[in-house]
Amino acid sequence: MKRPPKAPSVTVSDVAREAKVSKATAARVLGGYGRVSTTVHAAVLEAAKALDYRPNELARSMTTGRSGSIGVVVGDIENPFFSLAVRGISDAARLSGINVILANSGEDVEAEKSAIRVLMAKQVDGLIVTPAQSGDIAHLKEIACPLALLDRALPELNVDTVTVDDRNAALRATRMLTQAGHRRIAYVTAALLSGDFRGAESRINTSTVRERILGFLDACREAGIPGAERNIHFGSGRSDGAHAAMQRLLESADRPTAILASDSVVALDLFKAIRECGLAIPRDISLITFHDADWTSVTTPPITVIDQPVYALGKSVAELLIRRLKGDDRPPERIVLPTTIIERMSVGHRGDAGP
Amino acid sequence: MKRPPKAPSVTVSDVAREAKVSKATAARVLGGYGRVSTTVHAAVLEAAKALDYRPNELARSMTTGRSGSIGVVVGDIENPFFSLAVRGISDAARLSGINVILANSGEDVEAEKSAIRVLMAKQVDGLIVTPAQSGDIAHLKEIACPLALLDRALPELNVDTVTVDDRNAALRATRMLTQAGHRRIAYVTAALLSGDFRGAESRINTSTVRERILGFLDACREAGIPGAERNIHFGSGRSDGAHAAMQRLLESADRPTAILASDSVVALDLFKAIRECGLAIPRDISLITFHDADWTSVTTPPITVIDQPVYALGKSVAELLIRRLKGDDRPPERIVLPTTIIERMSVGHRGDAGP
C-alpha cells in the first residue's frame, strides 16, 4: 500500500530548537505542565506560532495512557432514540473536553464484540454500551476500562447504568389500554427471540425488552386476561418480512384491538400497516408506543406515547462515566429515570364485548 | 489529577519474552508484516493468547502515521438528515476497517474549528465536514489531511465533494407550486443570515442554502412573481423565537399560500404552526419540504417532499475519502446526486385570484 506523503509535522523538538531551549522546556510550555519562567514561556509560544506547531494527541496519549476519548456502541444511530441519546452523550463529553468515537452494532453481538475490541485498541478511556444481548456478555466482563451501560441493564454486571422504568412504564401503558376495555392487546417489539415466548423471561435478550414484557404481563394479569404471552410479537425490526408479519397480525380473525409498540420505528411501521389494512385509529385499533418521536404528535390521530427522557439518558450515562474517569471510585450507580405517558388520541374505548 | 491505576497491559516485548524470540519477531507476527517461519509464528500466537495480548493501536499509529480513523463533523446528529448520512458514512467506513470519530458543530463555526483542531490532533487520516459557513473557511484550507465535503460545496475549496442538485430540486418544487397557481410562496430555512436578503447571495452562509434559494427565485421569476426575495425566511431553526415567527408569518394578512421548507425539522415545526393557526393543508396552504423524513408520509395529509439520497450521500463521500486515503491522487471529484420529488397530498390548486 502506498503511503500518503506524510506531512512532516512540526514537533516539540523543532519548537525547542527554534526557541533555543531544551525539548523538555518546550514540552512543558506546550503541554501546559510543570513550571516555566514567563520569558521562556513567551518565547516558546512565539516559536510554536511561527512554526505552526500542532500537538500530536496520539503521542501524548502514548505516555499518559489517557486518550481523552470515550467509545460509544449503540444499536443503530439512525433510530431517533439513539441519535438523541448520542446527542446527550456528546454534549456531556464536550463539556469535559472529551470526544466520542461512535460505533454501530446493528444490534448484532458479534459486531458489538468487534467494535469493542477496536475501541479498546484505540485506548478509549471509557466505554458506553447498549448491550445487544444480555446472554452473551463475556466480552463486556473483560473490558479493561470503565464501562457504563445505556438503556439496558445487566444484573450480572455491576457497572454504572442508566435506564428508564421500563416495567412500570409498560404496566401503566397497558393498564391504560385494559381500563379502556381492551382485552386483546398485543405487544410488538423489534427485538429477536430464539423460538417462542413461553414465560421464559430468561431467554429474552435485553433487560429493556424483558422489563417491558413483564410490565405488560403484569397489567394483563391484573385485568384478568389469560394467555397474554401469546400476544407478544418479536422481530418487528427493519427486516424484510417484518411489515408483512404486521399485516398478517392485523388481518387475522382475532386481531388485537390495541397494540403497545416498543419503539417509534416499530410504531411507525405499525401505523402504516394499520392504514394499509384499512383500519382506523382509535376506532378499530388503539396504539401506544414507547418514545415520543417527533412524528407521533402530527399524525391523525396523534399517538399516545411513553415519553422517555432520552437526551437525559445519554447525558447522565456520560456524566457517570466521566466522573469515574476522573478517579471517582464510589460503587457503581444504577440510575432509573422516570417516564411519563403523554396522552393523545390513539387510545379508544372498547365495550365489554367478549373475545 | 489522580491517575487511574493504569492496567499493566501486555506488550509485544512481553509476548516476545514468553515465546523466547526477539521483540522484532514477535512484532512481525502480531503486526502481520514481514516474514516469519511457521513454527515461530505459531509459538508467538500461542504466547500472545496465553498472555491475553491486545495490541495498542495508538502506539501503532505513532510510527505508521496512520490512525485508521476518520473524523466527521456534522451540524447536528439529532437531525434525521445527518443521522442517516452518518449511518451511510459509518457503514462505508466499517467496510474498510476504518472507524469514525464524530463531532457536532451545532452549525457554529467556532465549534467547527475547535472540533477540527481536536480531530487533527487525534491524527485522523481524513475528515468529512459539513461546513457551517462558506464565508469562514480558512480553517478548512489549512487542514493537513485529506478532506471531503458533505452536502455543502465550497467553490474555493477544490476537494472531494458530494452534494445534491439543490438548485434544480428547489426549482422543480417551486415550479410545482407556481403551476398549481400559487403566487405568494415562502421559502423557510433554518439557516441564519446577517441582515435581510436582497439578492446578496454572497452573504448566504452555505452553498446548499444559496443554491436552493437561487432555484426558488428561478422558479418565481419564471412564473413572473416579483419581489420573491422578500418571501425568504431565515433562522427558523430550533431557537426559541422561531416558532413564534412562523405563527406571525401564518397569521399575517398576506400570508403565503404555499411554503417550501429547507429541511424536515423546519417542516415539522411549520406543520404544527399551521395547525395551531387553524389552517388546513392543502386547502389554505400548501407545503413541500426537503428530505423525505419518516413522518412526512403519515401525516394527514401526507407531505410532498424532495427526496434526497441521504444515505447514499454519506456513503459516497466516505468512499471518496477512503479511496483518497488509499493513495488515489486523481483530481478531486464533485459528485452531485439527483433528487426526486415524491408527490403526496400537501399541494393544493389555487385559482387565479390576484394578491
Next chain:
DNA sequence: TTTTCTTGTGAGACCGGTCTCAATTGCCAA
C-alpha cells in the same frame, strides 16, 4: 558568609509499537 530552599532548566529514559539493517542460517550451484 555559609547553608538550605526554591525555582527553572536540560539530559535522557520511556510509552508500545514499526522498521531498517546487519548477522546467521540453510540450500544450491559452481
Next chain:
DNA sequence: TTGGCAATTGAGACCGGTCTCACAAGAAAA
C-alpha cells in the same frame, strides 16, 4: 569445497510526546 543467494531472526533506532532526575542559580534562613 566454496561462493552466492534467499529466508529468517535479532539489535536497536525511531515516532512525538511526558516525566523523572540532576543540576545550576538565586533567595531566604542561619
